[in-house]
Amino acid sequence: MAMRHMGGINNIVNAMHTPAALKTIVESLGFQHLDLDVTVPRVIIFRDAIVDFLGMELEARFTSRAKSGWQSILNYTGGAYIYVRREYAGRLKIIASSWATANKKAKEFEDAQEGDGDEAVEGGEADKEGGETKGEMDRGSKEDSKSAARATGTQASGEKSFQINSMIVPTTFNEMFMFNSAVMGFSNSVWMQEVLESFDDMASNVQNSYRLQEECDTLGLRLAKYRGTVNLSEFKSVMLASLRSLVPKDWNSAHEVAWTWLWENVERMLTALMGKPQVQEKAFESFIMSLSEDSRNYLRRQVFKSFFALAPAGQDYFKQSSTRLYWITDQVVAMTIEIYKDP
Structure with a gap:
């Protein structure tokens, strides 16, 4: 948490001479604090803590002008x-x-399909009962009836198939997105599939900044494996077109602004990750391979020491021997490397 604070303050200080950049950074940080109740008294407490700390460390060098x-x-x-x-x-x-x-439309579509299936079953049972009654007729009449029924059934089936095909339109967000991406000429942008798989979690957890950041981090790892060009603004165009189609009655300029704002924040987080996973993977793997056995044991001990300090209740669940705890740590490291290789 301390590193988060220092990183945020460092970015703010570095952008002070560029108002536009400062506004973007502060807005982005504000977005990441949406789930926290930031109030004036708490801002004052945080401000005074930072100022007092600087005054204590810098002493006479921390002038009144610097404090202001x-x-x-x-x-x-x-x-x-x-x-x-x-x-x-x-x-x-x-x-x-x-x-x-948008998701409710998908549910309604599934319910409608289930209703059609029930009607088809009832119709099949009725035909079966009718067939048993016709079995009492003579053989010639039975064959004629079967032929007529077969012809009528084929015609009805063709009409029903045509009606279903003509009525089926994209009703889920994923279907509408795929339809619009093809219409807008982005069918070859395979990377959009990766974003689409994570988009529901992003939209559903927009109020939880940490969860949203985790989704972007995971998505960034997957996009790093894509060999082509990733133009995130293209996804926004298809996304907005799809949402307009799924929310036609309520959609207005406020919706346009809200979803554009969400995607701009997501795009900013993803852009910040571009190119980093490849470097991080190599650096992490090299670091682990360079550790001696003593260094590995020290790392294993520190992992659980830090974990128990952050979550004391965890000691009630990890009562195994040191060998077992070391094995768990090794598995965590192995899984981390595996996530980088195959996210």
Whole structure:
């Protein structure tokens, strides 16, 4: 958590001389704090803690002008967090409601299909009863009846098949997305399938910034395996076109702004990961392979030492021997390498 704070503050300080970049960074950080109740008193506590720490470390070098500057930038950042949480709450509601509407259409489609199946079963039973009654007729009449029924059935089946084919249209988000991507000329963009698989989790967890970041991290690993060009703005075009089709009655400019805002944040997180998984995979694997046995044992001990410090209740579940705990740590490392290779 301390590294998160330092990383965020470092980015803010580096962008202070560029208002547009500073606004983007602060808005992005505010988006990541949507699930936290950021209030004015809490901003003041955080601001004073940072300023007091700097004053204690720098002593006389931390002038009154420097103190005023730090207070100003931290006030701006905290105020931006509060503004984002207050103003963007409406966008979160729009995203949740419109996404629920799109998914509800899929459920209705499945229910309708089940209803058609039940009617077909009932019709089949009725035909069976009729066939048993006709079995009492003479052989010649029976053959004629079968021929007529076969001809009539073929005609009816053809008409029904034509009606079903003519009525089937994309009604789920995935189907509508695939349809629109083909129409818009993006059928060869295979990477869109990877994003599409994660998009439901993203849209459903937009209020949980950490979960959304995890989804983007995992998606970034999968996109890193793609050899072609990834143009994330293309996905946004197809996404908006699909949502407009699935939410026709409620869709308005507010929906357009909300979904565009969501995708811009997702795109920003994915762009920040571009090119990194390949480097991280090699660095991590090289680091693990370079460790001596003593270093490995130290790493194994530190993993559970840190884990128990963060989650003391975990000690109730890990009462095994050190050998067993070391084995678990080795499996975690192996799984991490495997995730990089095959996410």
